[in-house]
Amino acid sequence: MNFTLRSSSSLSELLLFVALILEIVIFSFTGSNFATKNNLFEILRLSTEIGLLALVMTPIILTGGIDLSVGSLLGLCAILFGKMWRDLHFPIALAAFCTLAIGAAGGLLNASLITRLNLPPLIVTLGSFSLFRGLAEAITRGVDNFTDFPASFLFLGQGYLPGGIPVQVVVLLVASVSIWLLIHQTVFGRSFRAIGFSSEGALFAGLPVKKRLTLAYVLAGTVAGLAALIYVARVGQAKADAGTGYELLAITAVVLGGSSIFGGTGTVHGTLLGVALLAVLKVGLILSDQPGELAGILTGALLLAALSGNILLTKFLMRRAAITK
């Protein structure tokens, strides 16, 4: 049974891959300038922030947790970065470093409430979702925004390397490879799945469950800080509503990529496929002169179809396994 369940999960990834190829083929016929190198880079450029958040959401969902606060934390980091640079006159590098530290601190707040008091992640991060966004709004009084960042900083979000490669795509690539190596190639990374599969079992097996959970949430917070920097550099301004709804997009990508929301199963490449599927859908529809709302409708439909398909497939495989046994 183990074997068939496992093959059903890689089968769903295969289906996702086929869906992505299908999407690309369709849009290269319907869309103007869709199948070009520049557009590929543009899609990657626009999906970097969501991609980063989805990457770090993966280990959290693998442990059976969830983090609703990453989008709000992105917003808070963005405006604190602007505040430090403009009002406190920090050098830009120091401000950027402090932004990452603030992100980590936000993640640590979630982590300590979740691990020390055994509170459900959904509720803790719902609280910090409100708290972080609220702080961002309170600090800017809802109107202030920060602009006129130096060109050297904006390069991070608007610059291109030789060959037309956007700078942040390199960041996304490095992050993808490192998270993939962490989750799939190290014993350390496997512990996330062990915790999600059975946190008590992991504890009895001698895993430091609380430390691993803390790491997952702090990592998410830090990367939310990084995503804030890239966001500010790309858009050229920091406002309190930066990253609104990003948490839901990141979770959607992870779940679409085949991770179970209950934890225990899922892969990083699945998440990346999920991110790609959503990003291609959005850009492809725009280039095909279709209304942008269609992307959202199809995203929801795709999510439901993927989940229903997956569960029906699993049931089918289990029944067949029972018969052949």
Add this chain to the structure above:
Amino acid sequence: MKRHFREWSVAATLGLLLIVLAITAPGFFRTRQLLSTLSTAIPVLLVACGMAIVIISRQIDVSVGSQFAICSVLAGLLVREHWPVAAAAAAAIAAGVCLGALNGFFVAALGLPSIVVTLATMVTWREALRWCREGEFVRDLPSGFQWFGLGQLPGQLSILAISVALFLFLAWALKYLSAGRFAYAIGSDAEAARLAGLRPRWITFWVFVLLGGLTAIAALLNAVRFTDIDPKTGTGLEFSAIAAAVVGGIAISGGRGNLWGVLAGVLLLACIGPALVFFRWPPQWEKALQGLIILAAVTADGWRTKKQS
């Protein structure tokens, strides 16, 4: 007292806030101000009650904000097409019931995780509505629609009366009707409930239907307060409702909590905004304080359980 520690402590916090307001800002208690605060809280209360029952059954629904918007816009469009208000209201409630039933179908019949199902329907309905209306407000509503054609004060009072009656019925039904206890049973242990002869899948389905219906009623009671209907209405309502339920002592792991706690939670969170105005604080702090209240409530809970064990 000890059994309902959470409910009482939230009620005590609310009481304290009200006493401070009574001393420093008696203007808060002027009839008009109080009615306006209450009528802002009422839609959240109705949705939060439905949400509480869903959470007690160990499910969750993040699509209520989108359902709310669809029901509001539908009701507005129908009365503009010269439907009688009662017929339009019935149609909107039917729509809410159908939207809830769809969530219930995916969760109960296919066994999909409710948070993902409702995340998908949340995005789909919101974007579908935006596609249909292109962000346009529903304007030129007939005069018989606003405040049900009663004028502001009688209108506000009748909204209040409807919601109080509905709330009392729900609180009573959840505690004393067997249907209400079914929600607790499947939330505590669905397998045990099944062995005891209940049908967890059907109960789960009906719980979502109930939330859909309550969301539609909330949407109606909200829509009649304004001269036009914003298609973006209800954005973030899912989070306010879940937050109020959790602050009011509904355990996210299912099977625990009651609607009186939810009432205290809704009122506490709803008073923050107006209270800030009376304390002359910048109103932008509202969201941050609500977040702090949620965290404080769950932290206190976690701390207490830790000390007991």
